[in-house]
Amino acid sequence: MAKVLVSDPIDQAGIDILSQVATVDVKIGLTPEQFVQAIPEYDALMIRSGSRITKEIIEAGHQLKIIGRAGVGVDNVDVPAATRQGIVVVNSPEGNTIAAAEHAIAMMLALSRYIPDANASVKRGEWDRKTFVGAEVYKKTLGVVGLGKIGSHVATAAKAMGMKLLAYDPFISTERAEQLGCRLVEVDILLQEADYITLHIPKTPETTHLINAEALAKMKPNARIINCARGGIIDEAALAEALKAGKIAGAALDVFEEEPLKESPLRALGKEIILTPHLGASTTEAQVNVAIDVAEQIRDVLLGLPARSAVNIPGLSPDILEELRPYMQLAETLGNLVGQLAGGRVDLLNVKLQGELATNKSQPLVVAALKGLLSQALRERVNYVNASVEAKERGIRIIETRDAAIRDYAGSLHLSAKGSMGEHSVTGALLGDGEIRITNIDEFPINIPPSSHMLFTLHRDMPGIIGKLGSLLGSFNVNIASMQVGRKIVRGDAVMVLSLDDPLPDGILTEITKVAGIRDAYTVTL
Ligand SMILES: NC(=O)c1ccc[n+]([C@@H]2O[C@H](COP(=O)([O-])OP(=O)(O)OC[C@H]3O[C@@H](n4cnc5c(N)ncnc54)[C@H](O)[C@@H]3O)[C@@H](O)[C@H]2O)c1
Numbered sequence: 001m002a003k004v005l006v007s008d009p010i011d012q013a014g015i016d017i018l019s020q021v022a023t024v025d026v027k028i029g030l031t032p033e034q035f036v037q038a039i040p041e042y043d044a045l046m047i048r049s050g051s052r053i054t055k056e057i058i059e060a061g062h063q064l065k066i067i068g069r070a071g072v073g074v075d076n077v078d079v080p081a082a083t084r085q086g087i088v089v090v091n092s093p094e095g096n097t098i099a100a101a102e103h104a105i106a107m108m109l110a111l112s113r114y115i116p117d118a119n120a121s122v123k124r125g126e127w128d129r130k131t132f133v134g135a136e137v138y139k140k141t142l143g144v145v146g147l148g149k150i151g152s153h154v155a156t157a158a159k160a161m162g163m164k165l166l167a168y169d170p171f172i173s174t175e176r177a178e179q180l181g182c183r184l185v186e187v188d189i190l191l192q193e194a195d196y197i198t199l200h201i202p203k204t205p206e207t208t209h210l211i212n213a214e215a216l217a218k219m220k221p222n223a224r225i226i227n228c229a230r231g232g233i234i235d236e237a238a239l240a241e242a243l244k245a246g247k248i249a250g251a252a253l254d255v256f257e258e259e260p261l262k263e264s265p266l267r268a269l270g271k272e273i274i275l276t277p278h279l280g281a282s283t284t285e286a287q288v289n290v291a292i293d294v295a296e297q298i299r300d301v302l303l304g305l306p307a308r309s310a311v312n313i314p315g316l317s318p319d320i321l322e323e324l325r326p327y328m329q330l331a332e333t334l335g336n337l338v339g340q341l342a343g344g345r346v347d348l349l350n351v352k353l354q355g356e357l358a359t360n361k362s363q364p365l366v367v368a369a370l371k372g373l374l375s376q377a378l379r380e381r382v383n384y385v386n387a388s389v390e391a392k393e394r395g396i397r398i399i400e401t402r403d404a405a406i407r408d409y410a411g412s413l414h415l416s417a418k419g420s421m422g423e424h425s426v427t428g429a430l431l432g433d434g435e436i437r438i439t440n441i442d443e444f445p446i447n448i449p450p451s452s453h454m455l456f457t458l459h460r461d462m463p464g465i466i467g468k469l470g471s472l473l474g475s476f477n478v479n480i481a482s483m484q485v486g487r488k489i490v491r492g493d494a495v496m497v498l499s500l501d502d503p504l505p506d507g508i509l510t511e512i513t514k515v516a517g518i519r520d521a522y523t524v525t526l
């Protein structure tokens, strides 16, 4: 039975799903060294933001097939290292959207009305109504940085409270911003005009310290900033300075440069700052959502099924995958076949998506073809996750073309590869019942299903050649399952494709090329 390590607190609903297919060990608070020691025996790992999954841990995970992040952010996982090792990384992109958005709104209101400090004061036995005179958000301007899932929900809620909305997000359209009632502006305008600023962007090299001393200096003295996205987007030292100097009115932070928050000048500040311990996703509803979402994906991957929210398999959205599923095996088989025909070291793979496959949605078929191409060299080490990285590292150039006009079949794939044994091409399609057909080899038309052991010859189309080859194979005790000849003109060049019941014995290829008329012969094992 597979083994899953759960290294952060997750809802029982997730554990129950995992337990259907695996032994589940919950070990919380592992040190990096304990992680490295524990991980080799596990097939899957389920985490939240409390575990930092480094390259060292990933490399020690010899059995690891999947890392599931019960939440959105995967910045605590070395995703490139996982990709390199063929480990799929999944998350729950929407399970905690509402929880995080509501936390941001709660922070904005709590900050405006000094609720945490007022509450603490009453609990201390005081009745101070002067210190906690707040500000209304009604008719104030909210600047939303990052108008994705959480930012959009915050914008909608803020609009309902009568706020004016600005948004900064270089990756969304003006129309989308307008739909949400936001005026899309450059970041400087947002910083200068907003009374409240809320951050809903990922932490990337571009967004690290986006809110630094310079940005804080552009903000209004009454401005308040909320970060429920990621620590490090705000420069905490600069923020503490700005608050101390009264350059801005307040800040509410749920996330920190280092978590848990250690010694920090932020702790010394008063009612102008609210700090919560990364609680954005901490609602019962969100925890059930993300635990189920990610546990189901781990279960599926352990059962050999695809994951619906893999962050390191490009283009594999569930609906696209569903549509392409029958063609993935075709692409993989053709990749494997053309790779063997072209020789061990392939420099160039050209993938042509034809007929109904000639759309951008078919990109995963290119990855599947690469997986097939690399499978001879890498065996089970290559998968949909690392095929592109492995190909790049091997210097394989990939050309992807599309031709919707080719309609011999509803959809077909044409692959050509240039390698140490020259350039070869293969075309394949699916029959109505989903069966794979090889329809062309080196531009010669044929029609044959792939089989485990195959023999391809390039020969002159002339009487007697098929008989001679049959007798030769017979003399080596090789049984022919089926045979096809493809030619363009009578008595011109031709290819012969044979499906064999048995693998070809060593040395027979040389004998085959000695048959008069046969110029070349290749064996393929699929
Ligand atoms: N505090 C919490 O517990 C908690 C919970 C959930 C999510 N989060 C964090 O909230 C953030 C947003 O999550 P989401 O689900 O809305 O993500 P999302 O991907 O739906 O939205 C992110 C938005 O940021 C925009 N963006 C990217 N780079 C940008 C840049 N340089 N400048 C401006 N905009 C940029 C993108 O275009 C996108 O629209 C993430 O960092 C996530 O990890 C935190």
Ligand SMILES: O=C(O)[C@H](O)COP(=O)(O)O
Binding pocket: 048, 049, 050, 070, 071, 072, 073, 074, 096, 278, 279, 280, 281, 282
């Ligand atoms: O990225 C996320 O989903 C949030 O930061 C929540 O993290 P958590 O699930 O570890 O609380």
